[in-house]
Amino acid sequence: MGLTNTTSTYGFISKFFHWIMALMLIAAWIMGLFHDDVGSLKRTFIIAHYTLGISVFLLVGFRLAWRLLNPTPTHVLKNKMLNIISNTTFAFFYSLMFLIPASGYMMMNFRGRNPVFFGYEIPALFQKNQSLKGLATDTHELLTTLLLVLVILHVAAALFHHFIRKDPTLKRMLLSK
Numbered sequence: 647m648g649l650t651n652t653t654s655t656y657g658f659i660s661k662f663f664h665w666i667m668a669l670m671l672i673a674a675w676i677m678g679l680f681h682d683d684v685g686s687l688k689r690t691f692i693i694a695h696y697t698l699g700i701s702v703f704l705l706v707g708f709r710l711a712w713r714l715l716n717p718t719p720t721h722v723l724k725n726k727m728l729n730i731i732s733n734t735t736f737a738f739f740y741s742l743m744f745l746i747p748a749s750g751y752m753m754m755n756f757r758g759r760n761p762v763f764f765g766y767e768i769p770a771l772f773q774k775n776q777s778l779k780g781l782a783t784d785t786h787e788l789l790t791t792l793l794l795v796l797v798i799l800h801v802a803a804a805l806f807h808h809f810i811r812k813d814p815t816l817k818r819m820l821l822s823k
């Protein structure tokens with residue numbers, strides 16, 4: 647497997663970004679939703695949630711640059727409508743990987759708190775704001791719900807390609823290939 651993409655398959659760097667960030671997003675999602683239900687692990691969940699989310703924010707810029715610098719493998723299925731849906735989903739994923747952490751950070755600033763990243767407090771960019779904190783919280787929740795819906799569709803599409811169409815779409819994203 648090469649490091650860079652070709653027009654027919656993903657290279658190691660794109661695959662690495664894809665799978666490490668998929669794991670980080672799923673872990674951040676679970677920790678954000680369940681931090682109140684894990685008893686003494688609550689603090690660990692919250693700190694890990696911020697740290698994972700901020701790491702996603704820092705990594706996605708490099709990932710986007712890598713995607714723009716490399717060829718993107720062409721779609722296996724030549725169905726115009728499905729390919730538009732697939733490209734739109736990818737554009738949403740990239741936007742959400744910036745917007746979800748940004749809304750989380752703003753939500754905390756508006757509450758008068760600073761998130762912790764690997765033990766370091768990130769300085770606030772916004773002042774405490776009673777009227778905006780509800781809006782930022784709703785935005786964070788709405789965007790994370792949108793991410794969940796798109797990931798479910800995305801995984802369903804990958805499984806459809808693999809088990810029903812039996813085409814190489816999933817295989818060319820696997821680290822083992």
Ligand code: HEM
Nearest residue numbers: 671674675678679696699700702746747750751761787790
């Ligand atoms: C991309 C990464 C992230 C994902 C996938 C994510 C996901 C979530 C989810 C699913 C929730 C639960 C929402 C609900 O109750 O319906 C949540 C809550 C929360 N998130 Fe995030 N989040 C991310 C990044 C961040 C960042 C970077 C911060 C702060 C710097 C943050 C701060 C918070 C806070 C404070 C809550 C609790 C809100 C409350 O219940 O009052 N999140 N997040």
Ligand code: HEM
Nearest residue numbers: 660664668671713719721736739740797801804815816819
């Ligand atoms: C956990 C199960 C997942 C599976 C089985 C999966 C599978 C795949 C496959 C097969 C592709 C290649 C599609 C193609 O070549 O047309 C792909 C691409 C992509 N996936 Fe996933 N994925 C998963 C999770 C995620 C998550 C959580 C995200 C969230 C951001 C994500 C974002 C992307 C993006 C942006 C691409 C386009 C390629 C790139 O720019 O890196 N995936 N995925």
